[in-house]
Amino acid sequence: MDAAEAKQTRTAAVARLAIGLVQGIVLFLLHRADDAKTWPATAPLLFGPLLVCALTVPLIPLAGLSAMRRAPLLVWTAAAATLAAILAIHAAWTGQQPGAVGAGALSPAVFPAVAALLFIAHHLVQPAEAVGKPVAPYADYFDLAWTHGAQLALSLAFTGVFWLLLALGGALFKLIGIDxxxxxxxEAAFFMPATCVMFAVAVQLTDVRAGLVRGVRGVALTLLAWLLPLMTLIAAGFLASLPFTGLAPLWKTKAATALLLSAAAHLIVLVNAAYQDGTEPGHAVLRWSARIAGLLLIPITLLAAYALHLRIDQYGLTPERVYAGAFVIISAGYAIGYGVAALRPGAWMKALEPTNLVMALAAVLLLIGLFTPVGDPARLSVNSQVQRLNAGKIAPDRFDYAFLRFDAGRYGREALDRLKTNPRAEIARRAADTAAQKEKTFAPAKRGPDFANMKVYPVGKALPDSFKAQDWTADSSDSSCTFAGMQCAALVVDVDGDGVDEVLLAGGAGFDVFKAGEHGWRRVAQAASTCPGVDIDAALKAGAARLDAPTPRRDLLIGDQRLPLVPAGEGCANTAPKGAGVWLPTDIRPTPRPR
Structure with missing residues (x-):
C-alpha cells in the first residue's frame, strides 16, 4: 500500500468512526426524549423523520466512502435523507394511535421498508456513478450488491460478538464483586454509541480486506447455487402433484399466497446465486436447473396471484393483502423476465440481467408508493372494507370497526367518524361505540365455523339449529373445520340409518362426521379418501355425494370413489370425544330392508 492509499484509508477510517459516533449520540438523545416523553418526541412529524434517518441514512456514507467521489456521495446522501424523511413524515402523520408520541406514533413497518429501499437504491446509484453513466455493466451491480450483502452480514456478526465479549467480561468481573x-x-448512553461505533469499525475492516469479503461471498454463492437443483426439484414436484390433489387442500391452508411467494423468492435468490455475474457459464446441472426454475416461477406466481384474488374477492383488502399484492407484482416481473431468459437461445439466462435491474427499480417505486398516500395499505384497506359494508357485502354486526379505530391509523379513524353519521342506524351506533373506546378489546376466541357463509348440501338441506347454536369453544374434536371463521362445506345426511341426520364437514380430502347425542354434537367418525385426485367440493356441487347401498357397512361415495367411514380415534387409546360414547364400525348400519 503506497502513501496515497494509506492516507485515503486513514481518512475513510476516521470518517466512518465519526459517522458511527454521531449516529450513536443522536440515537441516544432521541431515545432519552422518547423515554421521558419530551421534545422532540412530543412532535411526531419531527421525531419520526429524525429517528428513521438516524437509523438508516448513515449506512449510505458508511458503504460509499471508499468508492464514491465526495460530491456525488454528499448529494446522494442528502437525497436519501430527504426520501427517508418524507416516508417517515407520512408514517407519523397517519399515526398508529391518536395522541401517540415518539416511536409509538410510527408504524413498525416503516423502518425495514426504508432500510430496504435505501439498500436497493444505493446499489443502483453507486455503480452508475463509478462509470459515469446512467446504467453500469451488470457485473458491477452484481459485485457491489453481493459484496455489500456479505459485508453487512459480517459487520452485524462482528458487532454481536463484541457485545457477547462485553457481557462475558461483565459476568467475570461480577464474580469477584465488581459490577x-x-x-x-x-446504560443506553454507552450501549447506543458503542454499537454504532463498532459497526462502523467492522465496515472499515471489511472494506480494507475487500478480497477476503469477496472470498466469503464466493463460498456463500457456491453453496447457495448447489441448493438450486433441490429447490427446483421441490417446486416441480409440487406443481406436478396439483393435478392429482386439486387446489382445495392448498386453499384450505389459508396461507397459500405467503407460501407460494416464499417459494418464488427462494427460486429467484438461488437462480441468481447460480448465475452470478454471468461472465462464466456454470455447471451443466446448474444451467439446466436455472432454466427450469425460471419457467417454474410462472405457474407459482400465477397460483399466488389467484390465491390472493380469491381472498380479496371474498373478504376485501387488508394491509397484509396489499403488501402481498406488491410482492405478487415483483414476483410476476421476475417470472416474466426469467421465463424469457430460460427460453431465449444463446448465452444462458442472459435476459436475467435487465430483469434484475428493472425489478430493482420497480421495488424502489413500490416501496415509495406503499409508504405514501398513493398506495398506503391502510388507506386502500379502509376504502375496501367500508365499501363492502356500504354495499351490503358484510353485515353491520360482523364488520370490524376496531380495525378502523385502532389498526388503520388516520385513514381508519376518519372513516369511522364518517360511519357515525351513516344513514343505517346500526352502523352509526356501532361506529360511535367503537370510536368512544380508549383501548382495543378482544372478543373471546371462538372455534365456531362461519355458518353464515357455509354451503350446505344436498340442495334444500339446512344445518340443524342445535348444531349452529352449540358452543364450539368447548369442542375437543380437533377438527380443523370447527376453528373460527372456517367455511367447510357441509353434507347433511343420515349416515347410521337411525332416522336422524348427521353433519359431515368437508376438510381437505375427507369429512368429519358429527352426530347429536346426550352431550351435544360430537365428532364420531371420519371419512377420508385413500386415492389421489378426489375433488369433494366439485362432487358436492354436482350432487355426486351419496351413501353406499345397504350392506353390512355403509360408506360414503364421492363420484366413483369410496370414502370408508372410520370411527374417531380408532386405533388410538382414549381419543374418542369425551361423552360421545363409542361408535364402532358395526354400529354404522343401514336402515333394515323390509321383508
Missing part, C-alpha cells in the same frame, strides 16, 4: 462493567453496558 461496574455490567452497569456500564446496560
Amino acid at each position: 461496574a462493567i455490567q452497569k456500564l453496558i446496560s
